[in-house]
Amino acid sequence: MSGSLTIVGLGPGAPELTTPAVSRALREATDLVGYETYLARVPMSGPEQQRHGSDNRVEIDRARHALTLAAEGRRVAVVSSGDPGVFAMAAAVFEAIEAGDARWRSLDIRVEPGVTAMLAAAAAAGAPLGSDFCAISLSDNLKSWATIERRLEAAARGDFVIALYNPASRARPHQLGAAFALLRKWKPADTVIVLAHAAGTPQCRLEVSSLAEGDTLAADMRTLVLVGSSRTRCVARADGSAWVYTPRSEEAVL
C-alpha cells in the first residue's frame, strides 16, 4: 500500500515547543485528522490539504477514519497535543489496526514524539521530576477507579514523584480531591504539590501548595498536577515565588 500515516504530537501549546520533525510531517500531509481544537493550532499549508476535524470523543473512530484515508493512498497526519503516545492518539491507532483490515498492517505508520504536558509543567516549576516518577491519568472513562486507586497507592509506596493527567473535567469534578485524600494515607501532609495550568503556553500559571491544602485548588482538563516525593522541596526565589525540585540523590550531597 502506498499511503502513510504519521501520528504527531504538537507539544503543549506554544509553537516554539513543536519539533521541526512534527512541523515537517504536518506540511507534507495531504490530510490532517484530529480534534478541532488541535487542528486549529496547525498552520495552513496549501489549498489541497484536507482537514478532518472532530470532537474529542471516540478516538477509535478517528483512528479508523485516518487508517481508511491512508489505505486509499493519502499521506495522513493524525494530530495530538503533547506527545501522541502519552494519553493521546497513538494507542488508539494501534488498537484500530489490531482489530481492523489486515491490509492496514502494511501501511507506512510512524509516531513523531513531542513534549508531553508533564515535561512542560515540570520545566515551568523547576525540576520536580528530578528523580524517579510516574504518570497516571485520573480519567476513569477507560479504566476503573479501582485501578486508579491501586496505582496511586503503588506510586505512593514507591515514593515516586507523581504526574496526574486529566485531573478533572466537568463530568468528573471530584476525582482530584479523591486522589489527594488517598495519597494522604501514605504521604505526609506537607508533601509539595504543583498545579500547572496551561503549562507550555503563554497562559501558563502555577500554584505551589501542599497535599493537605491541595483540595482547595481548582483543576480542569488543561491542568497537570505534580505530587512530590518525600524529597521534593521548594527553593525561595528573590521575588517571593519558589522553584520546586527533586534532588537526584536520596541523601543531601551538599
Next chain:
Amino acid sequence: MSGSLTIVGLGPGAPELTTPAVSRALREATDLVGYETYLARVPMSGPEQQRHGSDNRVEIDRARHALTLAAEGRRVAVVSSGDPGVFAMAAAVFEAIEAGDARWRSLDIRVEPGVTAMLAAAAAAGAPLGSDFCAISLSDNLKSWATIERRLEAAARGDFVIALYNPASRARPHQLGAAFALLRKWKPADTVIVLAHAAGTPQCRLEVSSLAEGDTLAADMRTLVLVGSSRTRCVARADGSAWVYTPRSEEAVL
C-alpha cells in the same frame, strides 16, 4: 542581577527533534556549559560564544560553574540531552542554587523542555506508554540499590508500564539483569519488553522480547528499556516485525 541561565534539553539526538525554543536559547547564549558530547551536537553561533565542555561526571560542579557565569552577567545555556528535567542537569542546578550564593536566587533561570528518551523509544516501538507508566533510573550512583528495588516492586504491583533509564554501563553491567529477575517475581514471563538503542537518532535499533528472555540482550547507556504492563501487546506488521502498544482501556473495547 542581569545574567540569565537557561537549562535546555536537545532531545534524543536527531536535530529535527530539538524544539525551536531550545535552538533559540542556544543561539542567544553567550556561554554554553555541558558535557562535551552534547555540546558537539550544538551548531556554532558566532565567534563570541564561549563553550565550556566537561566530562559527564560531577554535575553539581558544572551547575555551579554555570551559575557563576550567569552571576557575572553572562547569558548561559546549560546543555542536556533529552529533557533537562528527567535524569539530567536541571535538578543539579536547583541543588546548587539552594546550597549556594544567595544572589543566585535573583537570577533569571529557565528550563526549556525537550523530548526525553522514553518518548522517542516509545514512538519508535509504537505506543507502549499508552496507559499509566513510570520512569526509573537504574543507576545507583546517587541512590541505593534498595531504593531501586523498592520502586521496581511498586511499579510491578501497580501494573505500570516501566521505562528504565541508564540500564547499564561499563561500571554497572549486571543491573538490568537484576532488575528483570526482580520483576519476574511479580510479572508474567511473557511480559513484553523493548530495548531501544539510540532511539530518536538515525542509528535507532529496537529489540522486542519478553521478560523471560531479556537477560540475553545487551544494553548500554544509550539504551532505553521499556517493560510492558499486563496489557501491553504486539501487533504483527506485514514485513514480519511488530508494533508494541498498550491499550488505553483495561478491557478489550473492540
